[in-house]
Amino acid sequence: MLKLEKRPEPSRLWTAITPVIAVLATMVFGGLLFAALGKDPFVAIRTIFYDPLFSEFAWFYRPQLLIKGAPLILIAIGLSLGFRAGIWNIGAEGQYIVGAICGAGVGLAFYPAESWFIFPAMIIAGAVGGFLWAMIPALLKTRFGTNEILVSLMLVYVAEQLLASMSLGLLKNPDGFGFPGSRNLQHYPSAHNAEIISGWGIHWGVVAAFIAVIFAYVLLARHVLGFQIKLTGESPRAAKFAGVNPTRLVVVCLGLSGALAGLAGLFEVSGPAGQISIDFNVGYGFTAIIVAFLGRLHPVGILLAGLLMALTYIGGEIAQSNLGLPSAAIQAFQGMLLFFLLAVDVLTNFKIKFRNERVA
Numbered sequence: 001m002l003k004l005e006k007r008p009e010p011s012r013l014w015t016a017i018t019p020v021i022a023v024l025a026t027m028v029f030g031g032l033l034f035a036a037l038g039k040d041p042f043v044a045i046r047t048i049f050y051d052p053l054f055s056e057f058a059w060f061y062r063p064q065l066l067i068k069g070a071p072l073i074l075i076a077i078g079l080s081l082g083f084r085a086g087i088w089n090i091g092a093e094g095q096y097i098v099g100a101i102c103g104a105g106v107g108l109a110f111y112p113a114e115s116w117f118i119f120p121a122m123i124i125a126g127a128v129g130g131f132l133w134a135m136i137p138a139l140l141k142t143r144f145g146t147n148e149i150l151v152s153l154m155l156v157y158v159a160e161q162l163l164a165s166m167s168l169g170l171l172k173n174p175d176g177f178g179f180p181g182s183r184n185l186q187h188y189p190s191a192h193n194a195e196i197i198s199g200w201g202i203h204w205g206v207v208a209a210f211i212a213v214i215f216a217y218v219l220l221a222r223h224v225l226g227f228q229i230k231l232t233g234e235s236p237r238a239a240k241f242a243g244v245n246p247t248r249l250v251v252v253c254l255g256l257s258g259a260l261a262g263l264a265g266l267f268e269v270s271g272p273a274g275q276i277s278i279d280f281n282v283g284y285g286f287t288a289i290i291v292a293f294l295g296r297l298h299p300v301g302i303l304l305a306g307l308l309m310a311l312t313y314i315g316g317e318i319a320q321s322n323l324g325l326p327s328a329a330i331q332a333f334q335g336m337l338l339f340f341l342l343a344v345d346v347l348t349n350f351k352i353k354f355r356n357e358r359v360a
Helices: 012-036 041-049 058-084 092-109 118-144 148-168 204-222 224-234 236-241 246-269 284-294 299-323 327-349
Strands: 002-006 350-354
Touching: 012 041, 012 299, 012 327, 041 299, 058 092, 058 204, 058 224, 058 246, 058 284, 058 299, 092 118, 092 148, 092 246, 092 284, 118 148, 118 246, 148 246, 204 224, 204 246, 204 299, 224 236, 224 246, 246 284, 284 299, 284 327, 299 327, 327 350
Parallel strands: none
Antiparallel strands: 002 350
């Protein structure tokens, strides 16, 4: 009979290899899923993981890794700080949307003026928008003891309705012949998040993602706040005796994650997406949860996990167009990553024991 026995302390070996096993298991069971849909599993897996990097069109797909990976990394870095402290922000998608709305709103307010300060003002507005949206669950939790998981998650649906309202109302393009959506910021130089190096996929959102990784690494390794975050997550009682202020920690962690999610939304709406529209959000805020855990809540791990998840996005789009795979199958494939990560992660804190039971 199998029995799980708790380890005295988490296994470093399993902590390191769990993401690798999760990726391999996802490939195997994802291949079985594709086979059940009548597709060659080896061709499907190769299309998702190999073709974007090494096919004849890789020169076109490689820059997309940074473009799609940047918002995932930005959001996941913010989420990881809270997750480490046991503060569960599940509503980053809403903060991402509100950050995009606020940032785009500032840019469109100055249209068609041309000035250097417009884009920096949009960046500030995007961060503040995401921060303020995250303050709703933060203040409700600290003042009334509400569950931040439920509040932040339900605020996503409020943000989606706000997005639809803005697309059809206040931010609607007056020259858009009645179609929903704002002006295209890609056609407004002062508000456009253009590539810094043409053809490389590097825009200011990518730069911000790398800065966030460095900032989070230094914060967790060298700053007292990082120590408090880790201590609270590992031992709340010890953190209380050490004088950690739980109210301040909730506000700081949710505020940082909201601000980074808002920045991700701003960089996306002013760059690759180009405009506020009803279907602007594509689930980056939820996918970033997978990225955070796949990266073991470590900044460098999140960087690598974000690029891997971006690879599945790009490869999934290729598989849909070339192999005719449904988008739902690709989403299920991505979801398998988190499922297998959580399943295998049990072995980090538990070990399997075989117990023989004798029947009297």
